[in-house]
Amino acid sequence: MGTVLARRALLAAAFGALATMAVPVWAGQAAFAQAVATAAAKDAALTQFYRQRNYEPLWTGNRDRARRKALIQALEDAGAHGLPVARYDPEVLEAAFRAARSDAGRGKAEVLASRMFLQYAQDIQTGVLEPARVVSAIKRAAPRRDRLAQIDAFSKSTPRAYMRALVPQTPEYERLLKEKLHLERLLGQGGWGPKVPGGVYRPGAGGSGVVALRNRLIAMGYMKRSASQVYDAGMQKAVQQFQLDHGLTPDGVAGPGTLEAINIPATTRLGQVVVAMERERWLGPNxxxxxxxxxxxxxxxxxxxxxxxxxxxxxxxxxxxxxxxxxxxxxxxxxxxxxxxWNVPRSIAVKEYLPLLKRNPHAASHLRVVDSRGRTVSRGSVNFSQYTPQTFPYALKQxxxxxxxxxxxxxxxxxxxxxxxxxxxxxxxxxxxxxxxxxxxxxxxxxxxxxxxxxxxxxxxxxxxxxxxxxxxxxxxxxxxxxxxxxxxxRTAVTQPKGRTRYLPDLYGRDARIFKALHAAGVELRAVRG
Missing domain, CATH: 2.40.440.10 (L,D-transpeptidase catalytic domain-like)
Known part of the structure; x- marks a missing residue:
């Protein structure tokens, strides 16, 4: 909290420095325009944006305080959304504003703010990553908004309302955000405590393992505080609810599969939530x-x-x-x-059925062999052994x-x-x-x-x-x-309108690859104390 207050004090000083500069006569501000043009030269959207507004500032003018404040506040909150905060570090932007003592300096700060705005806006609205580049089986493109249209729309908006509207508004995203903050606070308090020793715990059992299981369930919110050292009906009900929430058969017995899930640390669950938030951004609201x-x-x-x-x-x-x-x-x-x-897909026809037909032309008798003209072919008239997967000329149909x-x-x-x-x-x-x-x-x-x-x-x-x-x-x-x-x-982390977040196994290992890519992009898990 102290860091944020200190940062805002520095920002106020930066705003004050900008405010002391005279309002420029734009036709004569060649230094500012040249600095903007140079800084934006490799960015077609920003080049066009500033050119079409005759290089009038968006962030560094005397009347732009509300925009600066809205952007800084949004960037300060980027970490809460599981974003790579180094991409738009508010301290770097504040330093640029403080250093803007000349038209040329203001021009550089101007473009830096626009770049940070666009990067943040795209990341929080439609995701940090390009899905198919991380996992080829994700056949969807993030619904990116045109960058020129985005900054142009912002320039005509109420800044604070616009920045708030960038955050996905779906109920799932809102619940995932709450779960993320909950897990961060939990990590700040030490997580869920010691793991449960291996074994099989059934109703009626007792001992240190049952006590460890009880404590873990209490820490995870599945049981109220209890001094019971026996696997009683309350614990059985808690285990069954845990199993339901984690895609397990709710038999009320804490065996190897259930214990494996219950011993997964809160940091892993936090990573799943961060990935789910990224996936929710990719999906879009419509x-x-x-x-x-x-x-x-x-x-x-x-x-x-x-x-x-x-x-x-x-x-x-x-x-x-x-x-x-x-x-x-x-x-x-x-x-x-x-x-x-059933029109048997060609991959299945040549990989699975052709070898059978080579050994026995009457195999898979439930399927019809059809030629390129749609006629059913007599199996006895075909020498299947002469064909390879590449040359097989028939279709199979059921x-x-x-x-x-x-x-x-x-x-x-x-x-x-x-x-x-x-x-x-x-x-x-x-x-x-x-x-x-x-x-x-x-x-x-x-x-x-x-x-x-x-x-x-x-x-x-x-x-x-x-x-x-x-x-x-x-x-x-x-x-x-x-x-x-x-x-x-x-999704391996799925919220429910009422009840706890469900955590499911990473069936194909896709979420692990997405989290690795997010980490490489600069996303960090954090623990929040207090």
């Missing part, structure tokens, strides 16, 4: 009043309407092998296909059926990655704790109910409409009106 949200790490697909969950179902996502991982992107769900044909790999319905948001949501005949996988078994598409546990909810906006009888198409046995396309935005995301 998600659609009604949209489908699939969190890959959470193994669920949800329909969100006006910010509230109206439907949820378990999902199966891509395997952890690099070429099977589910990518992250947003698109528009246009239609569903009832009684779908007709509609109860045993179809896509089940009885698929939900299409056409994209270059060939990813969609679909039914599956393999229902047993949905009972697993970790559900990463597909080639990349998302399988749904309750696809019919998912379809009913999607259709509920376009018919009074969604169930009747769906089953009328289903019972024909023929492949049928049902257009969605209106179309529904789909967001495939990856």
């Amino acid at each position: 998600r659609g009043k009604r949209h489908v949200l699939v969190n890959i790490t959470d193994f669920h697909a949800r329909i969100i309407e006006n910010g509230k969950e109206v439907f949820a179902t378990r999902s199966v996502v891509g395997k952890t092998a690099p070429d099977h991982q589910t990518p992250e992107f947003s698109d528009m769900m246009e239609h569903m296909v009832i009684n779908p044909t 007709p509609p059926s109860d045993g179809n790999a896509l089940g009885l319905v698929k939900f299409m948001f056409p994209n270059r990655y060939n990813i969609y949501l679909h039914d599956t005949p393999s229902k047993s996988l949905f009972s697993r704790e970790t559900r990463a078994f597909s080639h990349g598409c998302i399988r749904l546990n309750d696809p019919f109910e998912f379809a009913y909810e999607l259709l509920s906006k376009q018919t009074n009888d969604p169930q009747g409409l769906f089953h009328a198409r289903l019972k024909t046995g023929h492949e049928t396309v049902v257009e969605l009106t209106p179309q529904v935005p789909v967001h495939l995301i990856y």
Whole structure:
């Protein structure tokens, strides 16, 4: 607190120094204009911005005090948002303002302030990193605003209100920010205390391990203070809630998986929150009043309407092998296909089925072999052994059926990655704790109910409409009106409107790479005392 007050005193002095300078006659201020032009020379947006305003200052004029103050205050708070504060160090900017004793000095300070403003504005509004450069499976670009348009808009705004509006306004971001500040204060007090020794702790157990477990749960907020040294009903309930919050089977037994999660330090959880805040900035605020949200790490697909969950179902996502991982992107769900044909992706056809067909041309008999003209080919007429993955000239298709790999319905948001949501005949996988078994598409546990909810906006009888198409046995396309935005995301820290933040495993290791990149960019975790 003392550092901030001291900094603001220096800033007041800097503002005072700027205020003592005479208001320039712009036509004659060649030194200021030349300094601005030189400092902005390699930045096309700033060059155009100052040229179109005839080099009138934005920050260093006598009437610009409110802008300077709003910027400095925002930069002082950058660390709270998990941003790389060295990119826009307010002390450096204050020093530049204090040193601005000439028109040339003011010109340099002017451009420095504009650069810092633009860097901060872009970072806090749409993220520090370029997603695909860090993780190639993130197929979304941060929604960057044009830099010239950004600074031009600021120049015409109320400064403090504009700076506040840069902060993402989504409920998720606001809750993540609160969780970040909570964890920072917790770290300032020493974290969650000693780890729990390994073992398996069940109701009725006692001993030092149970006491350590009790203390850890109390520190994490899952139990009220207690002197009990027995694994009683209260502890069992706390363990079950912890398990639910961490994607674990809520059996109330603290075994190896639960203890591994419970012993993860608060610093690691803080890193997850910082990454989640960055991811929230990438996603942007315009998600659609009604949209489908699939969190890959959470193994669920949800329909969100006006910010509230109206439907949820378990999902199966891509395997952890690099070429099977589910990518992250947003698109528009246009239609569903009832009684779908499975058009086997070429990668699967040549990698998995061609070797089988070479050994036995009648293998995988549930699939039709189709030539380039769409005709079904007799397997007996084909010498599969002559083909390589590069020369295989056929497509493989599975007709509609109860045993179809896509089940009885698929939900299409056409994209270059060939990813969609679909039914599956393999229902047993949905009972697993970790559900990463597909080639990349998302399988749904309750696809019919998912379809009913999607259709509920376009018919009074969604169930009747769906089953009328289903019972024909023929492949049928049902257009969605209106179309529904789909967001495939990856979050290992997820807040809840009521309750604690959920922390999930980093299934594909993506968040670890993002945190490493954030750290390299200058983001630091911090502990807050007091």
